[in-house]
Amino acid sequence: MSIRHGLLALLSGGPRYGYQLRVEFEASTGGTWPLNIGQVYTTLARLERDGLVAPGGSDEQGRAIYTITEPGRRELEHWYGTPVAPTDRPRDELTIKIAMAVAGGVDVAAVLQTQREATMRALQEHTRAKHRAGEGLAQRLVLDSLIFKAEAELRWLDHCEAMAKGRT
Incomplete structure (x- = not known):
């Protein structure tokens, strides 16, 4: 998420000070994207320079x-x-890592298993966080997105493993 646009979105609800923006940004994203207060003030300075705040x-x-x-x-x-x-999204490091493992003759099964375990832990953490989120719709939507992405990643890892096993 663009911090710039996230802060503008929060300010569209009314005037706020920097620390308040940080707290509300983190609450809106379910605490999944913590902001450094310096990021907030640097972004506010740029927004002010650009005439947006x-x-x-x-x-x-x-x-x-x-x-x-x-x-x-x-x-x-x-x-x-x-x-x-x-x-507009950054390169997918996991895709690159697996492609390079396949191309480089690395033990792809081990790379996939390491990632599968980490993704499963993340899925469990996101699911627990969703249960703790309560009624906050914004938080639940962010956590649902993370859950769906982790589930999709697990399916993709299974696909990669099947493809790698079929390779001779």
Whole structure:
């Protein structure tokens, strides 16, 4: 997820200060993508430079408050309206690792088993986190996505193993 757009989305709900944005971002993503507070303030500075947010004074405790600007709302609307293309996603390191293991004569079964165990642990952790998430729809959707991706990865690993066994 784009931190830039995530912060704009949160600010579209009303003015907020940096730490509040960090907490709400992490809560919205089920704690699966922790943010460093420095990332938040660096991103806010860039958003301000680009005219997408504006400082809105400070609260009673002296914390700087940020608000989304009209150009920021348009940017956010554009982001929501634009599908995420496969080319926008980073390279899949697991796919590359397995392809290189096959091409390099490495023990592919061992590589697949190591990954399968790690993916199964992640699936179990995500499932437990979903049960703890309670009523937060945003958190449950993020965790469902992680669960579905882990399940798909396990199916793909099974496919890779079957293909590797059939290879002579």
